[in-house]
Amino acid sequence: MKTKLHTTEETAKILGIQKNTLEGWRTRGVGPKFRKIGSLVRYTEGDVEDYLAAQTRRSTSEVA
Numbered sequence: 235m236k237t238k239l240h241t242t243e244e245t246a247k248i249l250g251i252q253k254n255t256l257e258g259w260r261t262r263g264v265g266p267k268f269r270k271i272g273s274l275v276r277y278t279e280g281d282v283e284d285y286l287a288a289q290t291r292r293s294t295s296e297v298a
Contacts, residue, residue: 237278237279237280238278238279239269239276239277239278240276240277240278240279240282241275241276241277242256242257242275242277244277245266245277245282248282249266249282249286260275265285266281266282266284266285267281267284267285268281
């Protein structure tokens with residue numbers, strides 16, 4: 235298994251957001267899926283890509 239795992243900092247940078255925004259999303263259960271490895275939080279590239287794909291809209295009035 236060769237899945238690249240990203241830290242919160244790396245994932246926030248990929249998404250173009252602040253680290254604390256991503257941490258808040260995690261607390262509220264929104265944002266990309268993540269892995270919990272002991273006390274570590276890690277994100278896979280696939281989960282981040284899936285999250286981004288789910289955010290695609292055709293209009294600003296479109297409901298998720």
